[in-house]
Amino acid sequence: MEMILNEYDMVVGAKFENGTIQDYIDEAQTFGLIRYEATTAYWFLYNDLDSPDDIKELYKKVIKEEHYIKDEYGEEMVVFNKQGDTPYETLVKTLDLYLDDELATVY
Numbered sequence: 001m002e003m004i005l006n007e008y009d010m011v012v013g014a015k016f017e018n019g020t021i022q023d024y025i026d027e028a029q030t031f032g033l034i035r036y037e038a039t040t041a042y043w044f045l046y047n048d049l050d051s052p053d054d055i056k057e058l059y060k061k062v063i064k065e066e067h068y069i070k071d072e073y074g075e076e077m078v079v080f081n082k083q084g085d086t087p088y089e090t091l092v093k094t095l096d097l098y099l100d101d102e103l104a105t106v107y
Helices: 053-062 090-107
Strands: 002-005 011-016 019-022 030-038 039-046 068-071 075-083
Touching: 002 039, 011 090, 019 090, 030 090, 039 053, 039 090, 053 075, 075 090
Parallel strands: none
Antiparallel strands: 002 011, 011 019, 019 030, 030 039, 039 075, 068 075
16 A cells, blocks of 8 residues: 655545545545545544544434444544445555554554
8 A cells, every 4th residue: 555645745545556535625624535436435543532523423424314323432433425336344444554564654
């Protein structure tokens, strides 16, 4: 996975064999986009205790619609608005790899 950096050398996404991941695509910087082959979906991380109010509002809205949540010790990865046939599990696995790689570059 090849990290995409902004002008300040901060990780803002990644390119990989089957697609791309972007951290934030909206003006409020609340959710990102994953493209995997012919599938696209939005995603964000959520924690009931630490997430800002705008993320909490987005979470309340998204859970009323089609979505997928991977809960890992209170930190939730929320994937929603999926267009395409790639299973949610594949998208989440790819996002996990990206987040693990992003953390590794910080340390």
